[in-house]
Structure formats: structure tokens, C-alpha cells
Amino acid sequence: MSEDPRREVQEMNAAVMPLRFDSAEPSVAWILGAEALPGHIDPDGVALRWTGHERTYAQLRARALGLAASLRAEGLEPGDRVVGHLLNRGETFELYFACAYAGLTFVSLNWRLTEHEIETIFDDCQPRRAFTQEQVAEPLAAVAARRDVAVTLLADDAPGEQYERLAATAPAAGEIDRAEPHLILYTSGTTGRPKGVMLGHDNILSFAFQQATMYPGLDASAVTLVIAPTFNTAGINETSIPTFLVGGTVALHPSGGWTPERMAALIDEWRVTHSIVFPSMMEPLLEADRRSQLGFASLRFVLTGGENCPPATMARFRERWPDAELAIGYGATESGVVTLIRGAEIARHPGSCGRVAPGMAVRLLDPEGEPVEPGEVGELWVAGGSIVRGYWNAPELTAATLRDGWLHSGDLARIGEDGHLYLEGRTKDLIISKGQNIYPAEIENVLSEHPDLLEWTVVGLADEEWGEAVCAAVVAKPGAEVEAGDVVAFVQERLAxxxxxxxxxxxxxxxRNPGKKVLKDEVARIAGDRLAAESVR
Structure with a gap:
């Protein structure tokens, strides 16, 4: 990469994607159009579908413009923050695009947060306006009242009169206002305080065009099932925005209560063609399918990732649903998708995260910042058009994470002779036992082959003799009889x-967190407490 990775990535994107980076100030509002819907989008096509509701593209655009006009009329100024604190429902995206039109920054907030956590975030981002719904409103409403933040309360099964009045406001004339960042997503921080990831208009558009060109069959006929919550990047950016970009339908899985049967019913009812399926969902889906076939007849493409993707699990999933092309993506909230591997390539390169995606670049460095030798494990740094602008109100964290346009991912990886990227785990998850580096992903891949295990993860526990001891935390399949010795023997037969x-x-x-990633720190705490209790018996 050059000394200006962002500019070089823009040039690469322009060569392979339908978006020309000839504007210094792109806007997410372009997706629904400045003056009118883009010509490739059918105004009567269904843009959004969720339980009992849907919006056409004409309705989505009109309501977003109405909300934008209302928020401006209330006195909100470009750059002011607007909080959405909602379950998976279409109004989140009406607010998302309204903020794009009005030049406001949208903060999509985790509805599971406590009052204390919400207060910390409000103190950080200082919102001017908030939207919530009856089922989850109490903690946010309490904080907003103390901070004098106006709140619109939506009903659980309908927008409600106040929201509808705002959405029905006549659009204001004039050009699109624009502010940076467009979106702030709060993620867990290593210090215990949430960190606000800032996503700019160019980050979001670059990511959306990249995904629209990489995912097969993503066009106006696509129906994308959004399983992830719309307060994290997998729900609000990774699947939804690329689908809006091509004029397809975004179908929102209800928040909470995921089951294989519920997901299968929605896929059949809504004729879903594209979906994310997290690795942790695959074994339960396969188990449910063995009891009663799930179907998935309409499904054409499945994206997975977000955590370790064991080759054995991937193979079983592909064998059962061969007509749904499987892809494994690697990325993060701060980066978007960095690498991708699809279809038959997955079997030819087991354990691979794929090759570097268009418009992205990677490098592997040792702890001193020097490039590692080919094939060696190093700390992964990433550059590209979707790399975030930094963290809200956290200049020191931003400086430590972003250097000259490169993002320090915190992941350990190697590049094989085949040119594919292979993840070895998080830097902080590396286990050092009697001087030996042990990568949890390698052990987890072996555990995925155990016929009696439903879930598994590997963490390191402090140990006087070993420094760190390898600990496997596992969930047995219903009815299975498996003991600790069986698990140890299974691994020892296959690894050093x-x-x-x-x-x-x-x-x-x-x-797990709402994005279905295993909370390894919590696993280590639970395991440590359990072992300590057993030692004193």
C-alpha cells in the first residue's frame, strides 16, 4: 500500500465497483437518492419486512425524509447525535436514512444495556434526541429524563401516533446535509467502558459496494434475512445496507428467541435468498434438521464468520445444504469484511478465511512492528475504504489502533503458501504454556469434530506450574454421555x-454477546470459579 492507504483503496474500489469516488463528500443518503429514488430501484418494491409489517422503497424514502425534516425543525443541527434504542424493526432504518438526509449522527444502541451503561454512553456521545419502544424503554427513559433528552416512545407492535406524525412531515427543500461520522456503534471496551466506533459515509458506502459485488445473486430479487441485532455491524451494515443498495428486500428476524425452527419458518415464509448464519448456529441447525428436515429451499447464499469457523462444521453444513453457497468472511466492526472464501474453495483450503477482499489490504507484523517471515504468525493490520475513522471521544485509543491508515485488528494470523489468510486467534487469547505458544483455534477445530459436542471454546487459565493451562469449555449434545477424559483423549490423538x-x-x-461471539473472558471466569470450588471440596 502507498503512504495514503485510504486514497489508494478508493482508486481500487473505483476500478472494480459501480461507485465512482469522484466526490469528496459521499453520502449514505445516495442509496435512496437525493432528488428521487435511483432508477434501478422499484418504488413499489418491498424494502423492509418484519413481523406484521413492510415498507416499499417509496415509503421508506418518504418516511426518512419526513423524519429528517421533523428533526431539523426541532432545532437539531448537523453533527448532533440521535439515539435509536429499538428491537429489530423497520423504524431503525427509517431513522438511519433520516439522519443521513438531515446531517445527523445515528447511534444505534444495544437494547440489552443497563441504566448505568446507557448513562455512560449518553455522557460520552451527548445525544440530542432518542427513540425507544415500550418493551425496553425504562432504562433509557430514566437516563434521558436526567439529561433532558427528548424521547419518542414507539409501541411494540406499531410506530405510535407521535412517531407517525414525525414521519408524515412534509420533506424540507434543499440539498442533503452531511455530517461525520454518520454512524456510531458502541462495542465492549477492554477497559470496561464501551467504545464508540465511528463509521463515516465513505466507510459505509465502500463496504456496501464491496459486498454487493462479492455476494452472488445480490440484486433486486434478493431477500436478505437479518438475524443479527441492528445495533451491531452485522445487522445494520454487513447485510442490510448492501441489500438496500441493489433494491432488494431486508427481512428482519425478531429480536431474541432464535431457534433453528423459527429461522427455518421465516426463510420459508419470506422466501429468503441470503442470510448470515453464525458458526455457533450451525450445529443446532444440523441437529434440528436431523429431527425434522428444515428445508431452506429458497436459500441461495449464506455468509458466516465472526468467530472461529471449524472446517468440520463448515463441511457438514455445506453437505446438508449444497444449494446455498456458503462463504466465510473475516472482519470486524472497525474494518468491514477483510477476506472472503466461497463455495468449493472452503473444502480445498480448510481453516482458511480466504483471500483479501477487493479494496482491502493486510500485513502481518511482529510485536516490534516488523514484517514476519512468510508463513509465520503475526499481528494482523488492515487497510481499506471501510476502515473506521476512530473512536468517539477517545483520541488515545484511536491513535493506538489506527496508524497511518492501518488498523491494528488485535488478531493473530498467517498467510499460507496458497495466499489465503489463516486466523490463529486474538492476540489476547494466545495461550503460553511452559513457553509454548498455543492457539485456541487449532484446538477448537479439533473439538468441532467430536460427535457428542454441541458447543466448544478454549481459554487459558493461570497456572503455577504451566504459566497458563489449556481449558476446554464444552456443551454436550442432548442425551450424549461424554466425560472430561473423553475430550482430552480426543484432542491428544490429533494434536501434540x-x-x-x-x-x-x-x-x-x-x-455469548448479541453478535453470537463467545465471551471468552466470561468463560475463563466461570471455569476458574468452578475449578477453584472443586479444589476445596
Whole structure:
């Protein structure tokens, strides 16, 4: 990459994508059009569908413009923050595009947060306006009242009169206002405080055009099922915005209560063609399918990622649903999708995250910042058009994470002779046991082959003798009889003896965040407490 990775990426994007980066100030509002809907979008086509509701593209654009006019009339100025605190429902995207038209920054907030957590975020981003709904309103309403932030309360099964009045406001004349960033997504911070990831208009558009060209069959006929919550990037950016870009339908899975059967019913009812399926969902889907076939007849493309993708699990999923092309993507909120591998390539390169995606670049460095030798594991740095602008109100964290246009991912990886990227885990998850580097992903891939395990993860626990001891936390399949010794023996038969688990902890389920990633710190805490309690018996 050149000394200006962002500019070089823009030039690469322009060569392979239908977006020309000939404007210094692109806007997310372009997706629905400045003066009118873009010509390739059918005004009567369904843009949004969720339980009991839908919006055409004409309705989505009109309502977004009405909300934009209302917010401006209330006195909000370009750059002011607007909070959306909603379950998966279409109004989130009406607000998303309204903020794009009005030049406001949208903050999509996790509805599971406590009052204390919401207060911390309000103190950080200082919102002027908030929208919530009855089921989850209490903690946000309490904070907003203390901060004198106006709140619109939506009903759980309908927008409600106040919101409808705002959406029905006549659009204001004039050009699109624009502010940076367009979107702030709060993620867990290593210090215990949430960090606000800032996504600019150019980041979002670059990512959307990249995905629209990489995902097969993503066009106006596509129906994309959004399983992830719309307060994280997998729900609001990775699947939804590329689908809007091509004029397809975004179908929102209800928040909470995911089951294989519920997902299958929605796929059949809505004729879903594209979906994310997190790796943690695959084994439950396969188990449910063995009990009663799930179908998935309309499904054409499945994207997975977000955590380790065991080759054995990927193979079983592809074998069961061969007509739904599987792709594994690697990325993060701060980067978008960095690499992708699809279809038959997955079997030819087991464990691979794929090759570098269009418009992105990677490099692997040692702890001193020097490039590692080919094939060696290094810390992964990423550059590209979708790389975030930094963290809200956190200049020191931004400076530590972003250097000369390169993002420090916090992941360990290697590039194989085949040119594919192979993840070895998070830098902080590396286990050092008696001087040996042990990568949890390698052990997790082996555990994925165990016939009696439904879920699994590997963490390091402090140990006086070993420094860190390998601990496998596992969930057995219903009715399975498996013991700790069976798990240890299974790993030892397939890996060097120093990589075998020193401890095996059985759990009812693995703790996960809303994006379905395993909370390894929480697993380590639970396992440590369990082992400590057993040692004093």
C-alpha cells in the first residue's frame, strides 16, 4: 500500500465497483437518492419486512425524509447525535436514512444495556434526541429524563401516533446535509467502558459496494434475512445496507428467541435468498434438521464468520445444504469484511478465511512492528475504504489502533503458501504454556469434530506450574454421555500432547454477546470459579 492507504483503496474500489469516488463528500443518503429514488430501484418494491409489517422503497424514502425534516425543525443541527434504542424493526432504518438526509449522527444502541451503561454512553456521545419502544424503554427513559433528552416512545407492535406524525412531515427543500461520522456503534471496551466506533459515509458506502459485488445473486430479487441485532455491524451494515443498495428486500428476524425452527419458518415464509448464519448456529441447525428436515429451499447464499469457523462444521453444513453457497468472511466492526472464501474453495483450503477482499489490504507484523517471515504468525493490520475513522471521544485509543491508515485488528494470523489468510486467534487469547505458544483455534477445530459436542471454546487459565493451562469449555449434545477424559483423549490423538486440555469444564451453554461471539473472558471466569470450588471440596 502507498503512504495514503485510504486514497489508494478508493482508486481500487473505483476500478472494480459501480461507485465512482469522484466526490469528496459521499453520502449514505445516495442509496435512496437525493432528488428521487435511483432508477434501478422499484418504488413499489418491498424494502423492509418484519413481523406484521413492510415498507416499499417509496415509503421508506418518504418516511426518512419526513423524519429528517421533523428533526431539523426541532432545532437539531448537523453533527448532533440521535439515539435509536429499538428491537429489530423497520423504524431503525427509517431513522438511519433520516439522519443521513438531515446531517445527523445515528447511534444505534444495544437494547440489552443497563441504566448505568446507557448513562455512560449518553455522557460520552451527548445525544440530542432518542427513540425507544415500550418493551425496553425504562432504562433509557430514566437516563434521558436526567439529561433532558427528548424521547419518542414507539409501541411494540406499531410506530405510535407521535412517531407517525414525525414521519408524515412534509420533506424540507434543499440539498442533503452531511455530517461525520454518520454512524456510531458502541462495542465492549477492554477497559470496561464501551467504545464508540465511528463509521463515516465513505466507510459505509465502500463496504456496501464491496459486498454487493462479492455476494452472488445480490440484486433486486434478493431477500436478505437479518438475524443479527441492528445495533451491531452485522445487522445494520454487513447485510442490510448492501441489500438496500441493489433494491432488494431486508427481512428482519425478531429480536431474541432464535431457534433453528423459527429461522427455518421465516426463510420459508419470506422466501429468503441470503442470510448470515453464525458458526455457533450451525450445529443446532444440523441437529434440528436431523429431527425434522428444515428445508431452506429458497436459500441461495449464506455468509458466516465472526468467530472461529471449524472446517468440520463448515463441511457438514455445506453437505446438508449444497444449494446455498456458503462463504466465510473475516472482519470486524472497525474494518468491514477483510477476506472472503466461497463455495468449493472452503473444502480445498480448510481453516482458511480466504483471500483479501477487493479494496482491502493486510500485513502481518511482529510485536516490534516488523514484517514476519512468510508463513509465520503475526499481528494482523488492515487497510481499506471501510476502515473506521476512530473512536468517539477517545483520541488515545484511536491513535493506538489506527496508524497511518492501518488498523491494528488485535488478531493473530498467517498467510499460507496458497495466499489465503489463516486466523490463529486474538492476540489476547494466545495461550503460553511452559513457553509454548498455543492457539485456541487449532484446538477448537479439533473439538468441532467430536460427535457428542454441541458447543466448544478454549481459554487459558493461570497456572503455577504451566504459566497458563489449556481449558476446554464444552456443551454436550442432548442425551450424549461424554466425560472430561473423553475430550482430552480426543484432542491428544490429533494434536501434540502439550496442546491437550489440562481442564475440561461442562456448561449448559456458552456465554455469548448479541453478535453470537463467545465471551471468552466470561468463560475463563466461570471455569476458574468452578475449578477453584472443586479444589476445596
Amino acid at each position: 500432547s502439550y496442546k491437550k486440555p489440562r481442564h475440561v469444564v461442562f456448561l449448559d451453554e456458552l456465554p
